[in-house]
Amino acid sequence: MTDTPLVIAGKSFTSRFFLGTGKFKNKKDLADSITAGGSQIVTVALRRIDLERHEENILGFVPPHVTLLTNTSGARNAQEAVRIARLAKASGCGNWVKIEVINDSKYLLPDNHETIKATEILSAEGFVVLPYISPDLYAARALVKAGAATVMPLGSFIGSNQGLKTKEFIQVLINEIDLPIVVDAGIGAPSQAAEAMEMGADAVLVNTAVATAQNPAVLARAFALAVEAGRMAYLSGLPLQHSMAKASSPLTGFLYDDIPAN
Amino acid sequence: MNIVINGKSQQLTSSKNLSDIVSAFCKQSKHVITELNGTIVPSDQWAQTNLQDGDALELVTFVGGG
């Protein structure tokens, strides 16, 4: 059974495994992970050039066919996110932006409210906006209205590898929001990625787990396989999982009372 | 003249344009994005953009991120 491609802003993708490029020990690991995982969308961030150190340009390690998603990390409010997005666009490397607005150094939770504001502004300027939020139905609806291209709810705290702590809330978004839902943050193992896809998520974004693995490229491939497996399971129509209700007194005996036993 | 680049004060011996600055301070100009006094300056305008005393310049580029 073949899947339909993931379509975001009119662009088709066959991979539903997005990779973040932060926290890698070295750039070679990153390049190998992108290749091994087959990711077609990767996130990058924007920072002041370190004038003393002359680091190698990260984009040199990202294959040319891969879509760059610039993260507005560092932004503490909508205005800062907008500024970062505009800077990224000026590079000529595309106008896809992941809005990440965090004014919280304890939990790194995103500010849904500021994210909505940034989405409105940037979407009006023609950016392809992928906003990162705490899964909240009202925020997601507002993002749809604001012109977002996807909604990216967090699974658990950034870097925690705790998996889908927000599972039920992500499910609500999958059920009610007609944009692609990309589960982002907290996915620590391929099984968790598969779980997200089985629920009906459209894609997952993983960073910390791969970057900090002993063998990032191998784990990247494992994630890719898990995402595919989860997606196939979803498409196959998993049987409905009933909670088996504890039988109290029978409720439907009356339907069969008059039927002669034979 | 004095300008601030990436938050740090720099002394310039003579008047320069943005193209010169990028060549002087960055390893390579590819994927360098410049913001002068809060306004983004596209790379095709670097040569025509002259710096003045007291200017604040941001030189940013892509790095790894989640």
Place this chain on the structure above:
Amino acid sequence: MMTFQQIKNILNDKSHKAVEELAQEAAQLTRQHFGRTISLYGPLYLSNFCSSHCTYCGFHSHNKIQRMKLEPEQYRKEMRFIHAQGIRNILMLTGESYKHTPVSYLKEAALIASEYFQGIALEVHPMETSEYKELFAAGVDGIAVYQETYDRARYAQVHLSGYKKNYDFRYATPYRAAEAGMRQISLGILLGLSNPSQDLFALYQHLRELEKSFPGVEYSVSFPRLRTVKSATLTSGDVDDVQFVKIIALTRLLFPRVGINLSTREEPKLRDHLLEIGITRMSAGSNTSVGGYTLLEEKYQDPQFDIKDERSVDEIVKLLKAKNFDPVFTDWRHIENSL
């Protein structure tokens, strides 16, 4: 959301075990989301003038019945009677006639109804958004509009003439009503008209899309089964009790918070059993003829359908309490209708 095949399989599985499991789960979900409350309402037929010829209905345009339309003093009498029974939610019905029961008539009825009732719903011809807005401002907060069947070919077969023939206009009605601010919207299919699995699947899709577009509306569904009118069967109804129970239970499973309504078309015994399984709204002390409560003797009445459950409101309340249910006459009171 279930696939059509899954729904079909469930409805076709006749085993007692299957229906019992489904019923148990539905019962549990209903208790979780509704407690043991049953919302009570009474129908009031204002007019049986109808311009549509629907083969299954006692009021259809080609049926030779005494056509009647109540004037304010007349329906006031009916309303007083219903109010005296304890009913505080009224469902006002008319045949489909823009000519005989235009918006102005309905508005007046709503304004007068608000002297007696807190919840005012209409089951009349589909209207435009602007008209629903007027009605909402006049105190109507609920609309019932059943597609009857979602099978276009079958729909065309049973709706031979008149406004009701327009499938798409009817289908979009709940959207227009919601747009206008209506707080309660009731959908339904007439079981027995067409393939129940297909209609159920289509009804669920209709409801899902509405939920996404207008999440703040309180939705409910009805599953009237084709019945006799003055003991004449109109079309063959072939949804048996087992399937009926399954349909209600399945609906509860898939839409845990949607109201499920049961009219007096059904026998008392079945109604009572279904209370445990998932229904949350029922009519009581009903009369489905125009003027049937106070104005016309029974032999002169032309009901829309034959009532099987003739228990009075008092009897229903007694029954509910005996079964540890909580009869609810009013859910809310109007302060002011505003969007």
